[in-house]
Amino acid sequence: MKVKKLMAAALVGSMALSLAACGGTETTPEENTTGESTAESTEAGDGNYNVSVILKTTASEYWGYVKAGAEAYGKDHPNVTVSVKGASSETAYEEQLNMIDTELNNGSNDGFIIAPLQADMVANMIKGQTKPIAAVDTDIDAPEVFTFVGTGxxxxxxxxxxxxxxxxxxxxxxxxxxxxxxxxxxxxxxxxxxxxxxxxxxxxxxxxxxxxxxxxxxxxxxxxxxxxxxxxxxxxxxxxxxxxxxxxxxxxxxxxxxxxxxxxxxxxxxxxxxxxxxxxxxxxxxxxxxxQGYEMGYKSVEAVVNKLDGATDIPDFIDSGADVVTPDNAQERMDTLKGYLA
Structure with missing residues (x-):
């Protein structure tokens, strides 16, 4: 059977708690240097989840905000481990497809968030997937995708x-x-x-x-x-x-x-x-x-966790909002963005 994840926050006041793995030995998940759990996938409905996020790239400021928002959800919810990856550029198609393939075949993941560089190719890759998949920034036309989080x-x-x-x-x-x-x-x-x-x-x-x-x-x-x-x-x-x-x-x-x-x-x-x-x-x-890249990242992880928790009222499209930045509001916007990456 799968080993349950134990997050640090859940151990407070309960240091003796452990879960039995197959074969009868007792183990607790360890974290690697990036903060990602090395435990196997959680059992459905236990409230502890690994969410894999694959972005178009992590090599731009905008995608840095999406990444920060996704990771912020994990910080706010210690029972959720969020792992974010991205291609080296927005034309590194094969690189992203390989990332997606690796993540889909990683049994420790409970749900996925994908910002596709090639939506049609990704739609073919995820055929038959039963774990929750949300699209972010760019939609994926596939029944396996339960919601799209992004800008209209x-x-x-x-x-x-x-x-x-x-x-x-x-x-x-x-x-x-x-x-x-x-x-x-x-x-x-x-x-x-x-x-x-x-x-x-x-x-x-x-x-x-x-x-x-x-x-x-x-x-x-x-x-x-x-x-x-x-x-x-x-x-x-x-x-x-x-x-x-x-x-x-x-x-x-x-x-x-x-x-x-x-x-x-x-x-x-x-x-x-x-x-x-x-x-x-x-x-x-x-x-x-x-x-609103930060909100996009945060809301996408929130949607996947809600789906894993059994929610049935998640909309097909979650609009993260948009506005026009001009000289009148640019300073306010910049101060907000700096806070996201602080």
Whole structure:
């Protein structure tokens, strides 16, 4: 039979407590240097769980907040051990697939949270899984996934697009054209944000130049190349440059900094990370659609634990919320983010 986990908090006042393993020997789980339990999976319903979190990457500030939120749930609930992993970049597809395969085949895990780089591939990998699986940030179209925790990306993009048009009008633009620097082509989150930007910009009176969309694989380096190409094509300037994440938006703003035609361009990012707040306060990036990455991580673990506890009323989609960061609220947002990583 499986060995039950005993968390440190549960041992207070009960140091003699132990659980019998197969063969009759008494054991207590030990923790390794990363704080992860080496005990086998808990029995269903005993309230002690191992939750495995596999993110798109852990090599960016935004994903650091998702990681911090997931781990915070474990700190708040000593009966839950949370293990977070992520690929080295958002294009390290095979690396993440290998991580997911390893975690799915690790019998010590009771539930999973996955932010897929390739949702279709992950959907095939999890076929037949009976342990709870939640998707975070990007949904996975599979019956094995009981909930999606994330931003309503299209609605959030629409919010940002409309705000960018109003900012462009205030900056003196009358011909309000917008070009997006996108992330990974075909990624569902990327496409949802693009659709939102387009809707928000056009409904507010702007012109979204969809055919001129640039793809930068969610990286700042490639965004620089994209921005250089935009400036060559539009030497007269463009009212709005919107990007799929803050790193790309900031890179685009830096690239255009010395181009007078782009002095009043609205640079709109997505994520609302600390670096974006600093850039907004410094007058470089104009605004950012802020995701609540910390809440995303926390709520996703909470959902898996509730599922393991037998809850039947968990919604299919748990919205972590979104807002627009501007010079008026950037300092407040930055202070909040610093607290998450403290």
């Amino acid at each position: 990306n299209e609605a959030a993009g629409k919010l940002g697009g409309a705000a960018a048009v109003e900012a462009a009008k205030a900056a003196g633009w009358t011909d309000i054209k917008a070009i997006e620097i996108c992330g990974v082509q075909g990624d569902s989150t990327n496409e949802a944000r693009k659709a939102g930007y387009m809707a928000g910009i056009e409904e507010a009176g702007g012109d979204f130049l969809e055919k001129e969309t640039q793809y930068a694989d969610a990286t700042a380096d490639k965004a620089v190349n994209c921005m250089e190409a935009i400036m060559q094509t539009h030497p007269e300037g463009v009212a709005i440059i919107c990007a799929n994440n803050d790193d790309m938006a900031m890179a685009a703003a830096r690239t255009a900094k010395t181009n007078a035609a782009y002095a009043n361009t609205i640079f709109l990012g997505f994520d609302g990370i600390q670096a974006a707040c600093e850039s907004i306060l410094n007058g470089e990036l104009t605004m950012s659609v802020a995701q």
